[in-house]
Amino acid sequence: MATLVEVRNVSRVYTRGRQKIEVLHSINLEIAQGDFLALMGPSGSGKTTLLNLIGGLDTPTTGTIAVAGQRIDNLGQSALSRWRASHVGFVFQFYNLMPTLSAQRNVELPLLLTKLSAAQRRQNAAVALRLVNLGDRAGHKPGELSGGQQQRVAIARAIVSDPTLLVCDEPTGDLDRQSAEEVLGLLQVLNREHGKTIIVVTHDPKAADFARQTLRLDKGTLVGAGQA
Amino acid sequence: MKYLHLIWASLFRRKLRTILTLVSIAAAFLLFGLLDAVRVSFDQAGRSAAGAQRLQTGARLSFIDTLPSSLGAQIAAVPGVKEVAFANWFGGAYQDPHNQIFTFAVSPNYIDLYPEMELTADQRQKFDSDLNAIVAGSALVKRFGWKIGDRIPLQSQIFPDRQGSKNWHFNLAGILKARDKKTGGFYDGMVLLHWKNFDETTPYNQGSVGWYVTRVADASQADRVARAIDALSANSAHETRTQTEQAATASWMKQLVDIGLIVGSIMGAVFFTLLLLTGNTMMQSVRERTAELAVLRTIGFPPGAVLGIVLAESLLLLVLGGIVGLGLVSILVPVIVKGSGGMLNLPTVGASSWAMGLGLMLLIGLAVGALPAWRAVRLKIVDALAAH
Numbered sequence: 001m002a003t004l005v006e007v008r009n010v011s012r013v014y015t016r017g018r019q020k021i022e023v024l025h026s027i028n029l030e031i032a033q034g035d036f037l038a039l040m041g042p043s044g045s046g047k048t049t050l051l052n053l054i055g056g057l058d059t060p061t062t063g064t065i066a067v068a069g070q071r072i073d074n075l076g077q078s079a080l081s082r083w084r085a086s087h088v089g090f091v092f093q094f095y096n097l098m099p100t101l102s103a104q105r106n107v108e109l110p111l112l113l114t115k116l117s118a119a120q121r122r123q124n125a126a127v128a129l130r131l132v133n134l135g136d137r138a139g140h141k142p143g144e145l146s147g148g149q150q151q152r153v154a155i156a157r158a159i160v161s162d163p164t165l166l167v168c169d170e171p172t173g174d175l176d177r178q179s180a181e182e183v184l185g186l187l188q189v190l191n192r193e194h195g196k197t198i199i200v201v202t203h204d205p206k207a208a209d210f211a212r213q214t215l216r217l218d219k220g221t222l223v224g225a226g227q228a
Numbered sequence: 229m230k231y232l233h234l235i236w237a238s239l240f241r242r243k244l245r246t247i248l249t250l251v252s253i254a255a256a257f258l259l260f261g262l263l264d265a266v267r268v269s270f271d272q273a274g275r276s277a278a279g280a281q282r283l284q285t286g287a288r289l290s291f292i293d294t295l296p297s298s299l300g301a302q303i304a305a306v307p308g309v310k311e312v313a314f315a316n317w318f319g320g321a322y323q324d325p326h327n328q329i330f331t332f333a334v335s336p337n338y339i340d341l342y343p344e345m346e347l348t349a350d351q352r353q354k355f356d357s358d359l360n361a362i363v364a365g366s367a368l369v370k371r372f373g374w375k376i377g378d379r380i381p382l383q384s385q386i387f388p389d390r391q392g393s394k395n396w397h398f399n400l401a402g403i404l405k406a407r408d409k410k411t412g413g414f415y416d417g418m419v420l421l422h423w424k425n426f427d428e429t430t431p432y433n434q435g436s437v438g439w440y441v442t443r444v445a446d447a448s449q450a451d452r453v454a455r456a457i458d459a460l461s462a463n464s465a466h467e468t469r470t471q472t473e474q475a476a477t478a479s480w481m482k483q484l485v486d487i488g489l490i491v492g493s494i495m496g497a498v499f500f501t502l503l504l505l506t507g508n509t510m511m512q513s514v515r516e517r518t519a520e521l522a523v524l525r526t527i528g529f530p531p532g533a534v535l536g537i538v539l540a541e542s543l544l545l546l547v548l549g550g551i552v553g554l555g556l557v558s559i560l561v562p563v564i565v566k567g568s569g570g571m572l573n574l575p576t577v578g579a580s581s582w583a584m585g586l587g588l589m590l591l592i593g594l595a596v597g598a599l600p601a602w603r604a605v606r607l608k609i610v611d612a613l614a615a616h
Binding site: 055083105110 | 233234237240519523526528529531613
């Protein structure tokens with residue numbers, strides 16, 4: 001399979017006061033198109049930092065990152081925003097839905113950045129909600145949905161603009177076992193049936209069972225890999 | 229426009245807080261509308277169709293200085309002058325010093341120079357034939373329940389009679405009515421007495437005149453006539469200033485009080501408070517939504533769009549509150565004018581007031597939204613998400 005994500009000699013150093021903290025050390029990583037990768041490791045190992053770098057939320061201190069052949073480490077804020085809007089879908093541990101908007105309106109949010117008409121936006125959002133089995137809850141606000149349902153709305157929002165890459169930061173971290181398995185199953189379907197490339201950061205060994213490949217990080221360094 | 233539902237939802241995220249802020253903004257713009265109406269009302273005082281044909285001559289230095297009565301005949305002889313009347317300030321209060329009434333001691337022909345005032349022929353005849361008579365505006369008559377033939381006690385603020393008492397008694401001979409109720413509220417609220425009675429009764433006047441009112445034959449010659457009248461007393465002890473009634477009223481008011489400065493000062497204080505209050509609300513609102521704004525940035529909203537959303541939210545807040553406030557003024561002004569029986573002649577909110585109000589809404593909205601919007605733009609997505 002073709003390489004989708006290419007990380008070369010990436011380091012990330014944060015400055016806290018006078019102290020410099022190197023969170024990632026010379027990471028080299030390739031992720032193939034259509035892969036489902038689980039990034040595991042203890043807290044503070046740099047998983048989320050690496051995910052943020054690949055998702056274009058942060059830029060590396062040194063090294064290069066390319067996604068689908070395009071360098072993203074040297075893009076400015078506005079260009080990076082545009083790139084994220086068209087290439088990446090994000091799923092967070094705490095869902096991060098807009099509490100005042102309905103599920104439908106939440107899913108439509110990324111489409112506001114496109115040239116689609118209001119009717120097309122509504123239609124695409126409805127399709128995404130049906131895909132996560134929440135077609136009948138479109139009018140509900142996040143507060144009226146369970147945690148698992150909210151996370152499925154967040155997944156619908158992540159996939160509605162048909163991104164190349166899905167990045168998920170602890171997507172099951174706030175869910176009970178049953179809801180967690182539903183969400184992971186859903187991600188697996190998106191990977192296997194819809195060809196989405198997915199990177200999941202997780203502490204949960206069961207979550208890793210759903211991935212095709214697992215990578216471990218420890219103290220900012222990749223320490224091991226495994227095939228599912 | 230496609231972000232409108234997002235802006236609206238953010239605005240009403242905390243309904244009670246937003247409603248209370250909207251009430252504050254509406255109250256501020258209600259005050260603005262009412263004070264602006266007062267300012268416009270003062271600005272328009274004396275402006276009437278006939279006003280252009282009337283000139284007012286007063287002492288050059290101060291409106292409290294008087295002029296000699298002999299000047300009247302000289303003014304009447306100026307080419308272009310059709311008729312001359314004169315008046316003095318009396319300053320009456322009815323029963324209670326708080327019931328101040330615009331009361332003027334006037335020459336016999338004074339009413340003839342004001343076609344805006346209506347007085348029936350028989351009432352005019354009664355007024356002319358009784359030196360101790362007064363005519364009163366219809367709003368006053370209604371307010372105090374006066375009837376023609378009543379003996380009305382008025383207390384002068386300044387002038388005593390020859391016995392030293394400031395309590396004067398007059399016979400109500402007629403009721404003055406403004407022909408145009410919309411602009412003539414002033415006439416409905418004033419009292420006229422005979423200058424001769426005033427001059428003979430108080431030892432303070434001694435034949436002097438407060439101001440002259442001149443009707444010019446040709447309005448286009450008013451400037452020339454005004455200069456000619458002022459030339460009569462140039463370099464004398466009683467130099468005059470002749471101007472249109474509008475200018476005279478404005479000048480008179482300015483000697484009493486600078487309405488524009490007062491209105492401006494009050495509005496400055498009100499809007500400064502509003503700026504702090506709304507600014508605080510917006511800052512709080514944006515702070516509470518740090519994670520939501522970070523999510524918007526994460527899914528690809530560029531910094532400019534987030535800036536626009538927060539600014540639009542602030543503008544929407546101000547415009548909604550401001551329109552409610554100015555809308556209330558439009559409803560309240562006619563009620564106040566009606567309730568005052570014509571004593572207060574406030575104009576309705578005109579296009580210029582709306583334009584100024586909308587300008588203020590936009591200006592304050594931008595000022596209030598600028599800092600929170602800038603903070604939203606400067607937001608570090610990773611830090612904001614990690615803090616959530």
